[in-house]
Amino acid sequence: MTTYQCPLCATALQPSDRYPRHVCPDCAQRAQSPDGRRLEFFNLGLSGGYGARYADTGQPYDSHDCFIDGRLCHAGEARFGGIVIELADDARASPAR
Template sequence: MTACRFKRGSPARAVAYVRISTDAACASAPEQRQAIEAWASREGVEIAAWHEDRGEDIGERPGLVAALEALTLAGAGLFAVASEDRASIAGLSGPYRSAAGERGARLVTADGSGMPDGTHRCPICGDPLDLWPRHPRAVCGLCKHEATDEAGRPLEFFNTSFGGGFEARYADTGEPRDSHACVIRGVRCRADEARFGGIVIEAIGGTA
């Protein structure tokens, strides 16, 4: 039986995040909320919780921290922001986007900016992805966190240094694992170092 470290949230439920900076061109909180509400109505998505931050200090974002926690509490599978520039300001294009994935949710933008066009999809779950020509069978960020060994023990993968490298270990004990092989939802996969650092997992076909 495959062990999962988190429960994938419902694709019909979202946590919404609004960030206001001092930039005069920045959309106001009501405008961002209106955009997210319109998107939710079109897509038939329930907004389970709203969280907001104000100001430029990227080190102080209690609203974002609360929004990430709310994903798990609400069982939400979507983390909604108004637009790509709001996602960038929020830091969601980096570690916080990964943090949402670790909680079973994926980032969506109300206006569709910066989002995959749907022509390429995760080979495991079918979620839309940006095509990565060097790794055409790469799995999505959500599925990466469901990787196990052949017996169902959860795995984690890391770079060995800032410049790259590859390391695998068991998530339940921290014990190192000398293998690139893993299994996601019964599909055999391979984890490796990405070209410019980070970890990529690709489906290689066949069932475990």
């Protein structure tokens, strides 16, 4: 059996060929903008679509890039709906550290 761990916290997760560097839900909840503001990601409707906003104001966040624990990640719409966040290949440190 193939095993997979969240690349940020090592929590055991279901492996995914489509999203090989996906983070766990607990880590996803810590997503921040480059200036350190917490972010929320969501589907625009029942048929999908990607949306992001600042958690404190609800204002739109116009990017797929975010930082979790100072590591660059990329958020997007998952296949068949939902949101997936993956550790970026270039997981550089956040400028807001």
